[in-house]
Amino acid sequence: MFDLSWEIVAMQMIFGLALGCVYVLMAGGLSIIFGLLDVVNFAHGTFYMLGAYAIFVAVSLCGNFWLGLVSAVVIVALVGGVIEWLLLKPLYKRDPLYPLLLTFGVSICIPDIIKICFGLIGKVVPYPSGFMGAFMLGPVMVPKYRLFIIVLTLVVLISLWLFLNKSNLGMIIRASTRDSLMTQTLGINVSRIWTIGFMIGIGLAALAGAVAAPMVASIPDMGVEMTIECFVVVVIGGLGSLGGAIIGGLLIGQVVSFVALFAPAWSNVAIFMAMAIILIIRPRGLFGEEGRL
Secondary structure (H helix, E strand, C coil): CCCCCHHHHHHHHHHHHHHHHHHHHHHHHHHHHHHHHCCCCCCHHHHHHHHHHHHHHHHHHHCCHHHHHHHHHHHHHHHHHHHHHHHHHHHCCCCCHHHHHHHHHHHHHHHHHHHHHHCCCCECCCCCCCCCCEEEECCEEEEHHHHHHHHHHHHHHHHHHHHHHHCHHHHHHHHHHHCHHHHHHCCCCHHHHHHHHHHHHHHHHHHHHHHHCCCCCECCCHHHHHHHHHHHHHHHHCCCCHHHHHHHHHHHHHHHHHHHHHCHHHHHHHHHHHHHHHHHHCCCCCCCCCCCC
16 A cells, blocks of 8 residues: 555654654753743743744854854743743642643743734844755765764753753752752752743743754744644653653654654644554553653
């Protein structure tokens, strides 16, 4: 019925791996925020969108993709830190519903501001020099930019692992996810640690949006669908589990890629079907035993 060669299968796996890496960055950031703050960040996709618009503005101003990429991540992470400090921090000791409603409100307000500033027409970020097109790896055509996303995500994950497991600040963050009261008893400013952790999670979302910007047109509502897909990935991996977010993101990337090859209209449905199957087998997700980093 389907005339598939192994070259086509290999190409779809590369496409799925690149898409999965975007999911990994998004879900990894969401897992860090949930694991550290116990906050379900409904505005996570909004910061993904802000990352895409930030790199568009930065590249338009300086003409350098790499400088724009770094600037976008830093600026959006700082915006996230300000929002956490001014709006979220006063709500931590209240009912968990309050932070959830606040992030939901942020997810509505910020896209409206972007619509006012940039309009509804999609913004396109050019591919960086040297990363347009593809190259042949044997008989398989490998898109250069998607390979860059895969390598970049690997570097980010290794750096994040080293930071969380080898640096003093990273170990404090991990300790705070397990017992913030004990960490505070040791004289550590847990409130500041929460802000730093929130900024790291937002920075990962901004990085995902920035690297995705050359592949998709940036529109104000692009974060809505990504938020839903990101939550699916996190639920599959296990709430608060960084390792689960990685596995879940790569899995969903492959599901979307191969379903889109055979039945494009079913690609979004397949995400939820995969989630349902996994939750039937593992109700707490693949790595959701403790729900922590």
